[in-house]
Amino acid sequence: MGEVGSEARVRDLSNAPVRTVSARPSLRGRLANVWQRRELLGQLIVSDIRVKYKGSALGLFWSMLAPAMNLAIYYLVFSVFLKNGIPNFVIYLFSGLVVWNMFLNSVIGSTTVVIARAGLVKKVAFPREILALSTVGATAVYFLVQMAVLSLFLLILGHQPAWSYLPLLPVAVVTLYILTASVSILMSGVTVYMRDMAHLVEVLLQLTFWLTPVVYSYENTISPALASHGLSWLYFINPMTPLVMTFQRIFYGATNAISLTSGQVLHVLPQWSMAHYWTVNLILLGLVTAFYLVVEYLFGRLETNFESEL
């Protein structure tokens, strides 16, 4: 029986595709490889989440505690103490924070992920970018939960989102995902060579946070000053800005509101047309996709010497 089986196996093999391990897999080869191992990616995401909450009955609750805390504090500080006057500020805040949390937690988690899984990297064959991607994937699950909570807020507060802008959401989410994945993959590779990168990343992320209109309104604060010097573009170099603004446009709904404090009209969001939002988002999607390809290429260069650096 063994002999018959062995002949059949040889026959099957002569038809089997040939896989090639070479010095520099092409970019297309790299992407195909990641796609081929999507099953592993899924498993890693699930195990990531499981490991995090193994042994804690409250599970997901803990992952929501930090964002809830942030939301509460920013609301208190900006709306109650500093009286920014924006009505339904909690919706404005939440729709920006959801985006920011996704980016922040993915990048922070990914910076050390290759080092943390060194044993795996040195012993098991799989595309190394999957490690960062699994962190991004796990964070994406929390992102979805936060989106659900945001929807609940809208319902409870009876706040109407801008329904006509809703088709922008999938584009913005995909753009956010690709951008987050690109930065995460790049950082996961760079940190192997420069271990203190994690500290720098934290500082840079904090800076980026305050340069993104999450807890304040750009239109209502620095926009006139920047515009008068012709420097508005500087603010929009940060790709998180248009993403956050798109989310705010969709969920906060209005561009103008009556201030709670002064009773005058507040410009909360830029006075862009829907076409403008579409243009900005589609251009950004193109840019982050190109960036992702560059990152894949760079990561391919970085990973060749992981073995002796880990």
Add this chain to the structure above:
Amino acid sequence: MVKTIEVIGVNKEFVIHHERHQSLKERLLHPGSGSSEKFHALENISFSVSPGETVGVLGHNGSGKSTLLKTICGVLAPTSGEIKLRGNLAALLELGAGFQPELSGRENVYLYGAMLGLKRREVAAIFDEIVDFSEIGKFIDTQVKFFSSGMYVRLAFAVAVNVDPDILVVDEVLAVGDERFQAKCMDRIVRFQQEGRTILLVTHNGDQVRQLCSRAIVLDHGSLVADGPTNESLKVFREHLHADEATPAETASGQIRITSVTTPSGSFDVRTGAGMHFDVGVESAQAYGGQFVMEIFSRRGELISRPDAQATPVHLKPGINAIGIDIAELPLLDGVYEMNIGLLDERGQNVLAWSERAATLQVGSDGRERGIVEIAPRVTQL
């Protein structure tokens, strides 16, 4: 002829940092400094393996055999050259490397399966077999961090051998678990051979290579120095490369050589049950105390006997030494047997001199007993 593994001109270089600047701060403070050096782990390796072949990979620590395996499995990318693989490959480089201690055995089986390239439902289909083979039983739902090390490797091995690989790459992992489990692993490997799967086996255990492999390759300092039938390769490995294993202080190898193995009659034909005498000539540059080793193998590569070397100390004088071996009654039956002769240092750890297949015994039997060893039982009716 179809090849399952084709290694074509593979080179692998590592950059070795003498002074590691593993942080941004250090790199900024010392720009350009931090000397590094290229290290050739593999140099222009080429060979191919046909379906159903079991090939042993021999080499000392640092010879590049692990690097070669990792390159074949795709854990490492070669610096130049390429490797072509047909069919799916399962690698046992380090058992349980992919396990997540926090997860249960069940969850880890699925995770490990995914690492080996399986879909969830494919793992589900063989899940029971895996649990059976691993003998983990009801502990399958326990977190892996509470497993004993034996359970850990048993589960990993069970997953790897149950995934139906066309190519199995095994690195020094057959020494896991208790003896019974080891035997089970060996059985599985033999079954894999019969099923026409390709196996690449790295081991320090010469007996295992002899038993399982029809062919072996030998690596030395990153180069392929031998590729041929197991016997030939083992000869190269043991006779020419053992020098590396000894630490410099006690290196007497090269100074000690087995020059001849003869019998008084000049013939190695012998009858079962007869006595035998061998004369071994050993040339030594200086006085040296060591242990004498003799191994007898069947033609199929099974070790028949390796007497305790500690019981046979020898004291070499400078010059030619004559050593006699006497076997009072040779219990071997009809057949051809290979004999290896060697000298170990006093602690029995390092090989000083080795002669692989120093002699080939042609044994003829007068009786009608069959097999390898003459037991000559006396049967009486009580």
